[in-house]
Amino acid sequence: MAAPIVTLTTDFGTRDSYVAQMKGVLLRLGPPELRVIDLGHEITAQSVREAALFVRECVPRFPEGTIHLVVVDPGVGSARRALARSWEGQRLVGPDNGVFGWLPPSDQPVLAHGIETPSDAISATFHGRDLFAPAAARLARGEPLDALGPAIADLQGLSWPSAVLRGDQLYGEVLHIDRFGNVITNLDRGDRHLLTADNATVSLRGRPIGPIREHYAQAQPGELLALYGSSGLLEIAVRDGSAALIVSAAVGDQVSVAFGEVPG
Amino acid sequence: MAAPIVTLTTDFGTRDSYVAQMKGVLLRLGPPELRVIDLGHEITAQSVREAALFVRECVPRFPEGTIHLVVVDPGVGSARRALARSWEGQRLVGPDNGVFGWLPPSDQPVLAHGIETPSDAISATFHGRDLFAPAAARLARGEPLDALGPAIADLQGLSWPSAVLRGDQLYGEVLHIDRFGNVITNLDRGDRHLLTADNATVSLRGRPIGPIREHYAQAQPGELLALYGSSGLLEIAVRDGSAALIVSAAVGDQVSVAFGEVPG
């Protein structure tokens, strides 16, 4: 049987000792063969949406049985609940604030439980160490979700920004800009309008980019192009350069796709 | 039995290959089931105090048997000794320059040994790879501390900056500013003066902050507040913002606590 895995995703950075403290708790309270795997600690501070996108992209790649600990928690100390839940055969631990809200839908029922505070002595400011890491360690030792606290029926969602069709144009927005300057939008390859968009023209901030291409190699070095990125979302990129710099793009900017004819 | 753990804390960053080289040595010379755990590599270059604070906060969280390799070493190539020592049931390997000097006191006796240079051929500039990592690997294989070198009786200390009581005010200083802009001071919740500070007023750089609160939620968004952070040290923070930016705080700045009456 595989050694249990707990992954860590936070907005703590690694210059401070916060992530290190959580690892100490996991290794002390977890099973002796535990594998602790860093996913990322550079989520923009307190950005639930950035965390939700990160979780959406990577959790589905992991094996059954993995436990994901995600701590991006602007509401620490407030009334938001502490959550441990399932997604397919994996489990997720973190604040109930939407960080798990953009995971793909699943046929399997979601089991969700609150995490009861182990004692009054926990820190008011560091639930990652004092509440979430101990809960993840207990799951890694084989305890079931319902041992952690009462069932939760009304999970906090996070609405995916919808594409809007207006006339012969589909409007979306910039969700994320990656390290390479690729501009990632909310427009999904699976959107029924895009499925038929054979001769569409993509624009970003009103600037025409061109049709939706299949490969970087279809553009010249330095040329902007639109294509579906590795997660199926429409991206604006540039070969050997930063599209975000060239078009001064920022999260929230408008992107549009103009169809030759109004799609059905 | 748990697979041995060696943690790594350095000021090397991860853009260069220094940390990677140390991992290679640990995995090559260590036991076959070794777990290598990154704690942090973004300690400010050559800052022994920042490393000591980092070690103080995270080492006590780890399980018995853990080996911590800490390489923040402004004196590499000089006469500072190479050290392997115990702290409770854990072991610490690094330069004898104070990086372990702020660990909480322990009832258990400290065993401390120098690390003998394995040969004349080691690099004059990279003891992390050539001296400390091999020593940590030997400990992880089960060798005792005293196999590494002669006992050391006079460990290099690092004095904790003391709080100073003058009149009805307790004076301290800023120790660290974390990623979120929280301003962490040397004033410890356990200080006997603070234990009775029910109606104290905290000031930072002469600017009044207010009383010592229990939770972030006791302040409005954007409002500065003083509270004990997750490690028991007095912090100046701001809900949903950076206190360090608002008050232009830097490491070494003065913080004070004014008591309504002179504490006993």
Add this chain to the structure above:
Amino acid sequence: MAAPIVTLTTDFGTRDSYVAQMKGVLLRLGPPELRVIDLGHEITAQSVREAALFVRECVPRFPEGTIHLVVVDPGVGSARRALARSWEGQRLVGPDNGVFGWLPPSDQPVLAHGIETPSDAISATFHGRDLFAPAAARLARGEPLDALGPAIADLQGLSWPSAVLRGDQLYGEVLHIDRFGNVITNLDRGDRHLLTADNATVSLRGRPIGPIREHYAQAQPGELLALYGSSGLLEIAVRDGSAALIVSAAVGDQVSVAFGEVPG
């Protein structure tokens, strides 16, 4: 037997989920006891030379059997081949673009194979996840190199920038500047001219630095010095400071060594 190790070196950073996605694939497709080890994800974006230097410095430190996954891949989507090869008793997986080109020569024969695309459905933009990580996972499960694809005889090389002797001066260049501001050159301690350079004078960008020293401690704090770094390459450094800042050095700058007499 040791649990299999796959290391990861990329230019992806850890703010985006790309590295996390690769770890998911490795853990899902790899053997149940797999150890995933981060080497570095902060290679300058698309810098094959920086990756090649990183690989050169750390791969030789690792134990036999290690699998190194290196994804710095400016040509993703173009015709460059996907490669899995041996180096001594270790294996390397990544693009065939020179990232493995600066490894030390070895007496052992190199086995090199292309990686056949598992299906048409792989992403055109993320071979790290869809092509290289699955290949590394298969090797970690015990499959041989030749199971991945056809043999490759003509590996893409990367020429090491040669030192040039002109008159009584040896000319080289700046290869890398590390986090501490140490300026690392292509001049190797093993170069036959340098072996006899007892009274040489090193210059950087035309500025005299001095003779080649053995230790940092031979310079005063703040003083520039030349010495062989931990990898055997000539470095310009400064005690307790950044040589790169002091001399405004950049990658590609000229370094020279003037000999008292023309070396034999």
